Amino acid sequence: MSLTPSAGAQHVVSALMRESLMDRGVLARTESAVRHILPHLNVVQIGGLSIMDRGHEAVMPLLDEIVANQAEHTQVIGVGPGVRSRHILSVGLDLGLPTGALATLSAKSSAQNAYMVSCLLASKGFVYLEAPFIVQLLPAMLAAARGAVFNGIPPYDLWEHPPALGKLPPHGSDAGSYLVGEVFGARNVILIKDVDGVYTADPKTHPDATFIPDIKAADLMAMRLETLPVEPVVLELLTRSKLVKSIRIINGLVPGNLTKALAGENVGTIVRS
């Protein structure tokens, strides 16, 4: 390492020294291959409203299926918030709280769900990891433990982005689970919901709705569907992905779907970058 004094500032010599990190030319020169840190990882996200809020009858068969796949597949389980989050968002909006405050509050609802899942999987060796422990310990935990459970909502808290439309925090548990998959270069990101995947409209109210088994994120964004079973921001993130080039949305109320998705079989909807 060497230091070089220049124009009053002391610089550490590097390819980016004295460069503006807002300069598009400088940024373009940083483009290069990214390493998969944990290429065997499968990120499995359990929906809040769609699965957790249904209680025993929906949650337990799914957890049994996770356990049945434990020997074959390394799984980290993200968990979504569900109806308690919707409730506190409603109260918070009524009080005029900003998006960052709403994000901080909502994240506790998914933390509760994640903690419950970790208790239910504790006897199988799954550990609950808060964000700082994901940063420091996930690889070690996966080497020692049999799996991990985390809060699906990313730790954006007060620093949540103001959304283009309305006031709700745009990065929920789907986004957080996707980002965990992307940063570790995971093998799979699987989002577990209570519908078979993406339809052109809500199949419960529109019998003529057609199923979309395979679609590019940009094309799905352009359709502006009213009842997308995934957070819209995930589609945007997918268009900029470097490692995780697709996500799969499956119905967790149908036994066997998760097993198929982990095995790489065609089930649910696959959304590609």
Add this chain to the structure above:
Amino acid sequence: MSNAVTNSMLTELGKRLVSGSLSDEALMRATGDTPNFAILPWANVVKIGGQSIMDRGRAALMPVVDEIVANLPKHKMILGTGAGTRARHIYSLAIDLGLPVGVLTVLGTAVAWQNAQMLQYLLARHGIAFLEPEGFPMLTHYLMERGAVICQGMPPYKLWEQNPDIGRIPPQRTDTGCFLIAEAYGARKMIYVKDEDGLFTADPKKDKNATFIPRISVQELLEKDLNDLVVERAVLEMMVNARQIHEIQFVNGLKPGQLTAALNGEPVGTVIYNAAANRGQVI
């Protein structure tokens, strides 16, 4: 059972929200038709540049520190720090090693943290504390008791940082982190202290023909699509969506008095404002 909230205590919006889809544009728009409560309307967020101020050491930093101290009786300040040249070094190294953007954010955060800790050593005798994001519920206490508090400027995204449009550098760094603190708290001002008089048509360090821009709307600036900027592009993109912060100001920390003038509401340096700011009534 699913959607087990039937409580009539919910607002009409709340009833729609409890079971509604987050991709329903009409519902999302309705969430915007709610008031804005400013949590700390008297707080000023002041970002001290990393490469532009901190890396220059005593010659640049001590006059800024003196100016902060002089303003303590008059203005409440949340002081965020940038990262700078050590971040550039570790970004270069980490990119060379093939590490992803989230890891670069973890690494860059450590540099902004070092700068925040250094600034706190310099301000400690005035009773100024350094708070990490986890300590933010205490922030108002320190602001009211001591007039200022220090934080590191990076948003706490850690491994959850998103890929940029171009290249491998984290797109949301200390300019963005400080902006989002100001937006969440509904702060009085967002002031960036750097080593230029403000915004120019090109990098004045490299292009002698660059001309100064004293005031410009964020919409016009985005439309110009400049190749280089005085501020992270993410700040401009978020400003368009922000509900509480309608302008940000850039001052030259190498010129004594500019920070004070900006705190006093004078149009020094460059102001970038939102020409379309009209999102929600303030309560």
